[in-house]
Each structure stands twice: as C-alpha cells, then as structure tokens.
C-alpha cells in the first residue's frame with residue numbers, strides 16, 4: 001500500500017457514527033467514550049481503522065482498536081497500534097502501557113506481553129465489562 005495514502009489523525013465529528021457502529025459490531029470497548037482519546041487511520045481519505053489511548057492516571061490503556069473487515073491483513077492494525085503506543089509515550093514515557101484483549105498474539109507483534117499482576121481496574125474490566133468469556137481475555141503490558 002503506497003505510504004502517501006495512509007494518514008493517522010485525531011477523530012473528526014464525521015467519523016463518530018462509523019466508529020460507534022464498528023465498536024458494536026466488533027464487540028469492542030465502548031464504555032466511557034471520550035472522543036478526544038480516539039485516533040483514526042485513513043486510507044486515501046477513507047477511515048478504515050481506529051483506536052484510543054485512555055489515560056488512567058498511573059498508567060495508559062490502549063483500547064477500542066479495530067480495522068475495517070475489508071482492510072485487514074495489510075499491516076494497518078499494527079500501524080494503528082504502534083501509533084497509539086507512540087502517542088502514549090509522548091504524553092508520558094514513564095507510565096506503563098496496558099491492553100486488555102482477546103487477540104494477545106496481535107498485541108505481541110508490537111512488544112506487549114501477558115502479565116499476571118496488573119492494575120485492579122483492568123482486572124475488573126476483564127471480569128465484568130468485557131462481553132467475551134474472561135478466560136479468553138488477556139491483560140498485556142508493553143515492554144519497549
């Protein structure tokens with residue numbers, strides 16, 4: 001995919017319905033939506049991926065990451081994930097970065113590893129907020 005066609009930017013108002021629809025469809029985290037947290041990846045001006053950086057105070061969480069079904073397998077998900085990591089690091093490079101996911105091997109591609117000890121809020125999210133079976137959901141931490 002030519003580099004010049006791809007751009008990652010903050011979400012615009014017109015992107016919101018698309019993201020809301022996909023969060024439902026892909027069963028992603030749609031809790032406490034704050035649009036300031038979201039970024040979108042555009043391919044030739046068309047929004048095809050999205051994700052957010054949630055600042056929990058003591059740590060960051062990368063969440064609600066999705067790639068349009070028809071654009072998967074082209075490296076865009078990893079591109080979005082690396083962008084979110086960079087955003088979090090620019091905000092505070094000393095804060096740990098976590099992800100709660102049913103796709104651990106995808107996060108591993110960017111340098112995340114599963115952790116047993118994690119912030120209580122994330123454990124709560126895994127057990128009570130995520131809609132999938134908690135045993136399938138891993139809490140991952142980014143190791144630079």
Ligand SMILES: CC(C)(COP(=O)(O)OP(=O)(O)OC[C@H]1O[C@@H](n2cnc3c(N)ncnc32)[C@H](O)[C@@H]1OP(=O)(O)O)[C@@H](O)C(=O)NCCC(=O)NCCS
Nearest residue numbers: 026065066067072073074075076077078101103105106109
């Ligand atoms: C998971 C998701 C974001 C991946 O996006 P994508 O654009 O297809 O991923 P990429 O093409 O960037 O793949 C990057 C790497 O991750 C791997 N990967 C992609 N999807 C994966 C999955 N579902 N499970 C495990 N590994 C996966 C790829 O094999 C690739 O590895 P490689 O570089 O060694 O070939 C996308 O399938 C999606 O939106 N799924 C629904 C929403 C979801 O599950 N979000 C949770 C993300 S934590």
